[in-house]
Amino acid sequence: MRGKSEKIWSDVDWTIVLIYLILVSLGVSNIYSAVYNPENPGLFNLQTEHGKQIMWIGVSMFLGLIIMFLDGSLIRQASFWIYGVIILMLVVVLFMPAINGAHSWFAIGSFGIQPSELGKLGVALALSAHLANSPPAKTRMSPSISLSYLTHLFRVNWKTLVILGIPAILVLLQPDAGTFIIFTSFILVLYREGHAGNALLFLVIAIIIAVITLIVADTTFMLPFLKIKMGGKVGIVIALLIMALIFLLLIRYVVLKRNRPPLYRALIGSLIVAILFVNFIEWGYSTFLDDHQKTRIDLVLGKIEDPDGEGYNINRAKAAIGSGGFSGKGYQQATLANAHQKHVPMQSTDFIFCTWSEERGFIGSFFLVLLYTILLIKIVSVAERQRSTYTRIYAYCVAGIFFYHFMINVGMAIGLAPVIGIPLPLFSYGGSQVLAFSLLLFILIKLDSERKIVLQ
């Protein structure tokens, strides 16, 4: 038995464990500061948010311990079963009474659990199992905009789409748009595994072009030196043409002559698509969106400010973070992001980053961002050292989910992303998310600790 126990712990990645422990304990102390009530000061009081958080962390760590004693193959084999159970929960929860207008909670007394949080775990497991078992992408067709290529893509990927699609649609029915968006994080995995082609890159480029289009579309500006006044859209098109010209010259002088023709074709095709896309975005923005939606987009893009109306949340959040200064106001000294003042809404859940940044200043916010970055890079490196395809895919799923939550939550608080109500992993108040992210990490740690003995 001694040998077995040694084996369990010998290859555990303690860096991830350490980061986990730092995150949850900072999270608790931060929630304690945010909701601190001098009349009810107990740390382990289950009526308080920090008390509940500690309880959930305890439950998570206990489950984590159990996972460590399981056999990794058991988890792999149970993937679809777990997925199935969670899908069932997602169906049942739709028939639960609505809380805040959404059917997302199983409530037991003052405790509640959101199956949508566990949904990510289910998808991660099922997707890993599916992709690990499917044969590696064979003769891949070179990407082109043709019907045959699209049908080929669908034929190869339809099971993946189903695994992702069922929970995504169920979550959307609650409705919980925030979690729905998180399901797009699995594109990262598909990209890494070669199933999404360069779709990820195209997506990123498309988003950048779309954002720039929306920001400058209805502005005019003077062209420097030439004194020509032009609309923002014309400016983008000209910028695209100039970029195309640069690429053309690059191809002309760098690429071998025989390889040039397809690149020329791709370049001209991309240029036409990009210009059409710009026009499409602008047309869609002005045609399909009503004023309310336009206002929301303009708020997100920073084109307008509306501190007491639409932009209330984000204005308060930014003021809280910005007022933290370099070294912060001090522990329990937040004047905006605390439960007492209530200037920042949802400051213990979606906007927990505000309390942290207000009290700890730039030093604190820098540290927290750094911590998540180290965790993400660490998970990528863990993924890449696996001989097991299942574990590698699973690790990328975890990385993607963590990254999405981190990017959207922090980006929202500092005004770089739209206001989408999702928690900061392991840091925000919320039992379900602590449980879900803990399980995601513990399973990863367990699978990783078997990296030397598992080849599959």
Next chain:
Amino acid sequence: MKNIDNRKYIIALIFTLIPLIFIVRLFYMQVVDDKWKERAAQISENKVITYPARGIVYDRNNTKLIANEVYYDIEVIPNQTENPDSVTLAGLLGISLEEYTEQMNKARHHSKIKSSVIVKQMPPDEFAMIAPDMYKFPGFYEVERTLRVYPKPIAPHVLGYMSEVDSGDIKRDSWYRSGDMIGKSGIEKSYEKVLRGKKGVKYYLQDAVGRETGRYEGGEYDTLAEQGDNIYISLDAELQEYGERLMHNKRGSIVAIEPSSGEILAMISSPSYDPNLLVGRRLGQNFGKLQQDTLIPLYNRAAQAKYLPGSTFKLLMALIAMQERVIDSTATFACDKSLVGCHNHPTARGVSDGVKMSCNPYFYQVTRRIIQQGKHKSHFKDAAVGLDIWADYLYSFGLHKGLKTDLPAVESGFIPNTDFYNNHFPSESNPYGEFRWAFSTIYSNAIGQGEVLLTSLELANVAAIMANRGWFYYPHFIREIEGGTVPDVYKTRQHTKVDPEKFSPVIDGMWRVVHEPGGTARRARVDSLDICGKTGTAENFKIYNGKRYQLKDHSIFIAFAPRDNPKIAISVYIENSGFGGTWAAPIASLMIEKYINGDVKDKRKEDRILEADLMPIEIMNYKKNR
């Protein structure tokens, strides 16, 4: 497959690029850009200004002239109200339902979480009535404010009034915020910075609905309001009050100065008004009425009206001529009525006689010698040089150039010089021109009837200069500032260009004006007070529809007393009332007697003045027609 393995680097790149963007953004927000710190303060802190009580103004005998009275503003924080019954509340606050609704809408529009005033300046007795019921209306509460009160209804032109700051005031001095009060005239304006005190500030933390949740940093940055400094002004409240009684039903002004200090003892402009009419809510009701009053009571005749000095001006002619050595004190000139009109009297032998008899031809001759000194062959050039010499002397008496009095709106009189006749008179478009005029053109000035104009304050200052034999302090009100010092300008003697010994014959004449038979101001005599004075009578007319109407003369008197160690110098100007000796002289003597003796013996003289209604007829008609 190799190709696909490289994708891990792209993923790692994305995983570092996004956090890097976040860190740059966070650094900008938290360290570089102060905008969010200001926003945070606006959101989470409530800066409550506490207003200091204003400094008290006392007279020279420590009588309160301006004091403070507590009033209550009723304010509301819309978010904290609990659907109050509008009818009951409006009734309680003593306003109409419409006004209540309007004020509440305004308040909600202004801010839901910050307070707005619903009822302004509720007197303490009214507030005492509603105070017990206020608790029934959460969100409504009272704020103590102080307003000015004038214990004696006197000297409005001197003390001034206060009103809410306008945008100009706020622009000039950022100390003020909309709704603050500021001195708009008089002493209140001149000593605004002394009287206003220091505002206090309390920083509260507030929650999202505007409720106070504690003190910011434990009150570390809070400051207490400090009351403004009290000031003591030179006015003698009793004398001022007496003068205002004497001036009842008369139009004109009295200015009395303590010659040895330049302190103004009384400054009366009639018609006047009760300064309490322009306090707080009453300002709005009364200011317009006072402004439209045809008697223009808001106008400070004592410091702003420019008058012909009449014969009082002769004193200065005599002094200048002696100083210029164009005559000596024994100079004798026949009363040649062909030069300028005069009354019948014995020939004036010497300056003293000339002053006593106020002989017009005598001063024609005296002034001609100042202006036409014969230094230049050309008669005209001679006059041009002489007039500027003459004007320079008069400037040294504080005329024309400004007396630097500590009132905000003080006018200066007018002393014509060569430039004036060359380029501006009789009209800008058709002036006399250079070397086109001589003394014979402008001789009326010699007897105070030409183009010269003096204010009552300047006239009183001339009286003070006579009393001091040649020097003066700029006339002023300030005596003492608690915690401050009187400006040096009021402690510096100003010397005229006339030597002290030249004053003796003139003062001798002034004494004889009052005391000797044949003097023009026998009515001013008070036993044992040795009053020295000089009457003046200024012709005046008004033009209606292009026609010139002769109006009743202005009655003028300047005096000081006693002859030795004078305690008071005074000017009295009664518009359209007659000879100087008839009205202005006795009024001056009553003022002098009241000030020096504390009481007036000759009650018949006093009653004659108190009962006299000297309001000009044309004005009387206006009054009736109103």
